[in-house]
Amino acid sequence: MFKPNLKLNEIAVGKRAIVKKINSNESIKRRLLDIGLTPGSKIECVLSSPSGDPKAYLIKGALIAIRNEDSNMIIVEAC
Amino acid sequence: MKKKTEKIDYIIALAGNPNVGKSTVFNNLTGLRQHTGNWPGKTVSNASGNYIFDNENYLIYDLPGTYSLNAHSTEEEVARDFICFGNYDVAVIVCDAVCLERNLNLVLQVLEITNKSIICVNLLDEAKKKKIKIDLVKLSDYLGVPVVGSSASKGKGMKELVKKISLMVKVKTNSYLKIDYNETIEKAIKTVESNINNVNLNKRWLALKLLDDDYELINSLNHSLGYNIIDNELEEVINKAKQILLENDITSNNLKEYVISAINKKAEFIYHQTVTLGSINYNQKDLKIDKWLTSKWTGIPFMLALLATIFWITIVGANYPSSWLFDFLFSIDKYLKQFLEFINSPTWLIGMLVDGVYRVLAWVISVMLPPMLIFFPLFTLLEDAGILPRIAFNLDKYFKKCYTCGKQALTMAMGFGCNAVGVTGCRIIDSPRERLIAMITNAFVPCNGRYPTLISIITMFLIGGSLGGFTSVISTLLLVGVILIGIFMTFLISKILSKTILKGYPSSFTLELPPYRKPQFGKVIIRSILDRSLFVLGRAVIVAAPAGLVIWLLANIDINNISLLNHCANALEPFANLFGLDGVILMAFILGFPANEIVFPIIIMTYMATGQIIELDNLEALKTLLIDNGWTITTAICVMLFSLMHWPCSTTCLTIKKESKSWKWTLISILIPTITGLIVCFIVSHILNIFL
Numbered sequence: 001m002f003k004p005n006l007k008l009n010e011i012a013v014g015k016r017a018i019v020k021k022i023n024s025n026e027s028i029k030r031r032l033l034d035i036g037l038t039p040g041s042k043i044e045c046v047l048s049s050p051s052g053d054p055k056a057y058l059i060k061g062a063l064i065a066i067r068n069e070d071s072n073m074i075i076v077e078a079c
Numbered sequence: 080m081k082k083k084t085e086k087i088d089y090i091i092a093l094a095g096n097p098n099v100g101k102s103t104v105f106n107n108l109t110g111l112r113q114h115t116g117n118w119p120g121k122t123v124s125n126a127s128g129n130y131i132f133d134n135e136n137y138l139i140y141d142l143p144g145t146y147s148l149n150a151h152s153t154e155e156e157v158a159r160d161f162i163c164f165g166n167y168d169v170a171v172i173v174c175d176a177v178c179l180e181r182n183l184n185l186v187l188q189v190l191e192i193t194n195k196s197i198i199c200v201n202l203l204d205e206a207k208k209k210k211i212k213i214d215l216v217k218l219s220d221y222l223g224v225p226v227v228g229s230s231a232s233k234g235k236g237m238k239e240l241v242k243k244i245s246l247m248v249k250v251k252t253n254s255y256l257k258i259d260y261n262e263t264i265e266k267a268i269k270t271v272e273s274n275i276n277n278v279n280l281n282k283r284w285l286a287l288k289l290l291d292d293d294y295e296l297i298n299s300l301n302h303s304l305g306y307n308i309i310d311n312e313l314e315e316v317i318n319k320a321k322q323i324l325l326e327n328d329i330t331s332n333n334l335k336e337y338v339i340s341a342i343n344k345k346a347e348f349i350y351h352q353t354v355t356l357g358s359i360n361y362n363q364k365d366l367k368i369d370k371w372l373t374s375k376w377t378g379i380p381f382m383l384a385l386l387a388t389i390f391w392i393t394i395v396g397a398n399y400p401s402s403w404l405f406d407f408l409f410s411i412d413k414y415l416k417q418f419l420e421f422i423n424s425p426t427w428l429i430g431m432l433v434d435g436v437y438r439v440l441a442w443v444i445s446v447m448l449p450p451m452l453i454f455f456p457l458f459t460l461l462e463d464a465g466i467l468p469r470i471a472f473n474l475d476k477y478f479k480k481c482y483t484c485g486k487q488a489l490t491m492a493m494g495f496g497c498n499a500v501g502v503t504g505c506r507i508i509d510s511p512r513e514r515l516i517a518m519i520t521n522a523f524v525p526c527n528g529r530y531p532t533l534i535s536i537i538t539m540f541l542i543g544g545s546l547g548g549f550t551s552v553i554s555t556l557l558l559v560g561v562i563l564i565g566i567f568m569t570f571l572i573s574k575i576l577s578k579t580i581l582k583g584y585p586s587s588f589t590l591e592l593p594p595y596r597k598p599q600f601g602k603v604i605i606r607s608i609l610d611r612s613l614f615v616l617g618r619a620v621i622v623a624a625p626a627g628l629v630i631w632l633l634a635n636i637d638i639n640n641i642s643l644l645n646h647c648a649n650a651l652e653p654f655a656n657l658f659g660l661d662g663v664i665l666m667a668f669i670l671g672f673p674a675n676e677i678v679f680p681i682i683i684m685t686y687m688a689t690g691q692i693i694e695l696d697n698l699e700a701l702k703t704l705l706i707d708n709g710w711t712i713t714t715a716i717c718v719m720l721f722s723l724m725h726w727p728c729s730t731t732c733l734t735i736k737k738e739s740k741s742w743k744w745t746l747i748s749i750l751i752p753t754i755t756g757l758i759v760c761f762i763v764s765h766i767l768n769i770f771l
Contacts, residue, residue, distance in 0.1 A: 034147040036181035050378035051476040061178030
């Protein structure tokens, strides 16, 4: 079922999603694009750190840690 | 090692994303012909080295690993400036076959700047395990440059790479890879492009950067040209072109985004044309290790256990070689004396050279070398295996609470080896504010020059004599305790700095957790001995020798039958007493500014009033000496705390100056740990004196 405005930090460990839109500010957005987090790409939440923040996501074959406050700005669609 | 007089025929730049095995490729190509890398002093790159092929000498610069050339951090800036303006013949871009799509991003950015490139698709063995197939021929067709496949850790593909490089250096071309942007941007580029003159760069790319207001790049360009590229005429054209963009709602902010998405799109296209995917799942074995290393209950305890294990191995392992070296070096000095007497040297010279310079050197070497030879390889193994980024991952939350970022955990870890290295390592931190904080607080991590002192004091004063086999375990635990105090202070001071002179909010944080890789034991050991241990030891020797001389002079020049050293110590005594120390100890810390390793020897030397370091059979004798000179458990604890928290050594200070480009921040980096140490010692000594 499609949920509008689902955020990346709401994706549970082990679940996948497709990136829809990045609402972060310009510099963070560019950094995220650089590491391959582009709209349309598939992403999986793989790990959570001991405190639950940051979490690590599988992005285009690489595992990358992103803080919840940044993933909170990324709109995704569950899949 | 390469001699400076050797002729260099070609220069190769090695670029690539982090964690793609770039340094493995580098090590494979250069073997042991490397210049000390990864240490302060190199501005261009992490390391450089050379190799000979067909009687021609190739010099390779290993550039910092970066995801893009957008220059978010200092490391990226260094890499970008070298790719743009560096005087090299071929750029080799190393890619990770497992995540080629992301790597292509950087490849395309480099190919826009230089066509004298070769792509090295590394880690083909890992890709094969994941059933990822890459059509290298097709990839080469799309990119317009040679592509070599490799598994550098097994040495595969290196011969072909060397050969392709040797062909490429002789090719002269000036066509660049073209990335298609939308119609408006293309129009704006064309307007500017035709007005750029006399620049040996891809004009199309440069036009885009001029439109993009990439000031840092333009500054670097002007610097390398020696004049301002933007003259009145060009400025007019740029403004006209920007007008075209604005009319189509493209501002300087979203222009960058258009550019990045165009590159991403091309990367995606090429990727889909050349790669057939097997499994996209994360490696299940890695996932199991990760769950242990990062889970709520086991993550932090595991890290502490790891830290303790490394120090335990270092303490136990260094014990015997250290005393052997000590016995050996101190047994030679009488022959040195005999020799100097034989050639009729005056007595004062013999005293100065043997009792002053030689004995301080002998002490520094025997105390430092064994722990370094154990600690550095162990640490490099952790680095190689991919454990360190997990530590940063676990600790990021706490750093964020102090308004900094988890990468500071990595620079702290480097500080265990050498604080100067830790300070240089701070380049990986993107935000300048967080980077400064990491640099200022790095001294709170005890470096290799300090924990021998800490361990000796722990063993003498904090552990009751006869614990037998457990002594080393308890020493280790207490040492870890001391280190935890240092880490706590790092957090505290970081937070205070973030609230006061370095105000700001934590920036974003992205950190790659690379797959676990079996470290290449043999190579790691050789590398870490050559690059790290000998380098640090060399530095210590260079500063210890003159320091030995100065100390000998201070100890042997008498005024009113009291040595200068004692005069100074007496003058410092009342001040030092406030902090649970004595004048001699404080004097030793001051004289130890060139190298922390010599602090303890100076203390001993002064107490003995012999004006020379003499051999002490064992720690028991040393303890008696210290107690006779008024040491109590309070003194021992305060010396440890002050050793943990005082001014960074001279090398670290110079490195901070170089990295921060500011005397102000260097001074602050000296003052903050010193004041912190004094305050802590003051409080602790006064509290302890009430109870003891």
